[in-house]
Amino acid sequence: MTERIVVVGAALLDGGRLLAARRSAPPELAGRWELPGGKVEAGETPEAALVRELREELGIETEPVERIPGEWPLKPPYVLQVWTARIHSGSGDPKPLQDHDELRWLAPGEIWDVPWLDQDVPAVREAATRLDTGPR
Ligand SMILES: Nc1nc2c([nH]c(=O)n2[C@H]2C[C@H](O)[C@@H](COP(=O)(O)OP(=O)(O)OP(=O)(O)O)O2)c(=O)[nH]1
Numbered sequence: 001m002t003e004r005i006v007v008v009g010a011a012l013l014d015g016g017r018l019l020a021a022r023r024s025a026p027p028e029l030a031g032r033w034e035l036p037g038g039k040v041e042a043g044e045t046p047e048a049a050l051v052r053e054l055r056e057e058l059g060i061e062t063e064p065v066e067r068i069p070g071e072w073p074l075k076p077p078y079v080l081q082v083w084t085a086r087i088h089s090g091s092g093d094p095k096p097l098q099d100h101d102e103l104r105w106l107a108p109g110e111i112w113d114v115p116w117l118d119q120d121v122p123a124v125r126e127a128a129t130r131l132d133t134g135p136r
Helices: 046-058 108-113 118-128
Strands: 005-014 017-023 037-039 062-073 078-087 100-106
Touching: 005 046, 005 062, 005 118, 017 118, 037 046, 046 062, 046 078, 046 100, 062 118, 078 118, 100 108, 108 118
Parallel strands: 005 078
Antiparallel strands: 005 017, 005 037, 017 100, 062 078
8 A cells, every 4th residue: 555645735715815825945845835734644634634734834723614625646645635714713813933934815816826836726726716605
């Protein structure tokens, strides 16, 4: 069996906008934009990993809403799964505490204004279709 490690990404939706995060490391990914998140650890559910990663990386408390159907290959053995998520009220604004050096809330017409990681493009396309109906 080949090892397969799930990376969870958050499509954080707020006010009809999607949060994009610019990676600061490693060098081959730095400067490109992604959905914040990270690797699911042993014994952890993807939803718990998402909440933990967003707390660590952005300093926010969040709630996963729904899994976006599909799974996208990253550098083996990693695969990307994406959940839409919302920020708890009173949690404050996300801050680039770890792994990122800039954050942007993208309105529907701005989704393709940032250079996403190539492997994130199909997932972002799916996430963008949820903007109209996402939490406000
Ligand atoms: N978080 C995240 N990682 C992504 C995306 N697209 C993509 O190729 N990756 C890659 C980058 C990394 O090689 C891997 C996830 O690593 P990470 O650095 O975000 O995860 P982590 O916090 O758990 O990592 P670590 O520092 O604990 O090793 O997946 C994405 O949209 N979000």
